[in-house]
Amino acid sequence: MSAALETVNLASATAFTGSASAIGYGLAAIGPGVGVGxxxxxxxxxLARQPEAAGLIRTNQIMGFAFCEALALIGIVMGFVFK
Incomplete structure (x- = not known):
């Protein structure tokens, strides 16, 4: 009887750990989301103020977007690393 109880407790503990990592990633995704915005x-x-600098502005936007998305990807990987 106690073995069945231990199995239930172990299953609920792993379910909570998975939920905690999902909540952690959700919170970690807020920063890159705000950064991209x-x-x-x-x-x-x-671009509205200086249309002639469109190439430089667009290049800087793409670099900033890539850095913000890299932070989001690092956040999702950390959920798998720290199980």
């Missing part, structure tokens, strides 16, 4: 919002303003 700021990058493209300010890039749009910069």
């Amino acid at each position: 700021i990058i493209f919002g300010n890039g749009t303003q910069a």
Whole structure:
């Protein structure tokens, strides 16, 4: 009887660990999401003010977007690393 109880407790503990990592990634995705919004919002303003610098602004936007998305990917990998 106690072996069955231990199995139930172990299963609920692993279910909580999976849920905790999903919640952690959800919270970690907030930062890159805000960063991408700021990058493209300010890039749009910069293009409206100086259309002749479109190439440089677009290049900087793409680099900033790549760095923000790298943070999001690192966040999802950490959920698998720290199980």
